Amino acid sequence: MAETVTPLELFHEIADGSVPEFLDVRNLDEFEASRIEGSRPVPTRNVPVYRVFEDLEEECARTLEGAVVICGQGNGSELVAEEFGDLGRTVRSLEGGTDAWNRLLVPVEITGLPAPVQVWQFQRPAKACLSYVVGVPGERCIIVDPTRQPQPYLDLAAEHGMTVSHVVDTHVHADHISGGPFLAAELGVEYHLPPEDCGGVVPFPNRPLADGDVLDLGSAQVRVMSMHLPGHTPGTIALLVSDAVLLVGDTVFVRGLGRPDLTGQAEELARDLFRSVHERLRPLDPQTIIAPAHWSSSDEINSEGLVVTTLEDVFTATLLNQKAMEKFVEEIVTSLPAAPQTYDTIRLVNAGRIAPPEDEIDILDVGRNQCAASTSLSR
Structure with a gap:
């Protein structure tokens, strides 16, 4: 089971400067329309989920420990987080994805x-x-x-x-x-x-x-x-x-x-x-x-x-x-x-x-x- 973070927890972690990286696995058009932002800048990579799974080990290696994985509703990001966990990289999935973040x-x-x-x-x-x-x-x-x-x-x-x-x-x-x-x-x-x-x-x-x-x-x-x-x-x-x-x-x-x-x-x-x-x-x-x-x-x-x-x-x-x-x-x-x-x-x-x-x-x-x-x- 992948670790998750709620939108409110993420909001405060961004402010604290404790989020090392975002890995946004939505398609490029969705990513450009609404990025996750907060009170401090967070390094962000956009790699569509299908590309993550095409090069799973390489993308896992490129992702920082403790990164937050983001998708639209939280399903794809949770799956990515689980696969990365099996490869020894601990990351978290944003609960509810950008849909939940949009309501925060x-x-x-x-x-x-x-x-x-x-x-x-x-x-x-x-x-x-x-x-x-x-x-x-x-x-x-x-x-x-x-x-x-x-x-x-x-x-x-x-x-x-x-x-x-x-x-x-x-x-x-x-x-x-x-x-x-x-x-x-x-x-x-x-x-x-x-x-x-x-x-x-x-x-x-x-x-x-x-x-x-x-x-x-x-x-x-x-x-x-x-x-x-x-x-x-x-x-x-x-x-x-x-x-x-x-x-x-x-x-x-x-x-x-x-x-x-x-x-x-x-x-x-x-x-x-x-x-x-x-x-x-x-x-x-x-x-x-x-x-x-x-x-x-x-x-x-x-x-x-x-x-x-x-x-x-x-x-x-x-x-x-x-x-x-x-x-x-x-x-x-x-x-x-x-x-x-x-x-x-x-x-x-x-x-x-x-x-x-x-x-x-x-x-x-x-x-x-x-x-x-x-x-x-x-x-």
Whole structure:
């Protein structure tokens, strides 16, 4: 029987630097579509399983002791691990394969906030996506930008005695399928999505958040205030938590800006992005923690395991010191890579315009996000 490692165990081992190597035995197209990545780089080889068995002894010899073998569902990798074990090489198989890794959500608390509010950043390493639970233990909480795997949010809320009162999507996402509408309906709570991102009409129950709206978490001194920040999309909102943390969606990242071209309005939205950053964000406290909806590379994960920055750091970036709007727009628009072909379809799903079969949804919901403009925030 081969040794195995769970996705959560693998997540922590990557962070510890204790994974010597990945041997990914999927076909090349599957490997390139969704690689296993974490907070530290891990040497990776892709050898399709049929080739492993063609040269079993040679591939075994090339594989490092303690390596993790990866396939789609965990069956092929377990078979490889067993055969390598018979040849004297101890490796482990990833339980559930990349299917299980794609569903993994790991909560990391953002500490040092004014009591009694608490904020947890849920990291989805398969897509480098971030979602959040914001709440007061023993009272209420909200879930922001949720994935299709709701149980980790509900488990955390239950652990801290919190009742979910609102579900929020900061914008219509283009890179992954949102779990927001379904989760809100299941819980019987209000859902909030900017209607501007849906062509003005949201076809499922929704209460748009107006600029300055407040979501009460149950304690008078704790507020979550909405802020309209168009740029990545026409309707993007951010949530300012107790004047300490800004859940900013895809407006800015630790090292980048949200790409403005995914709705076909690149130049117009680039101007909106410039105004949002300079007119809405700059007046806030420079020590405001910026909590984005994505990360692009492992070096954006700090020593506490969080993907966050401060507003002060955002405004030391070369690009955001650019005061001339037209120069800013030119730099952003001319640097944009082509968006993945699936992004238009994903946006239509999240806007409630189409409803593909579940197996097609599963396919759309894999692969790393590409929501950042390629012009990074140079330090």
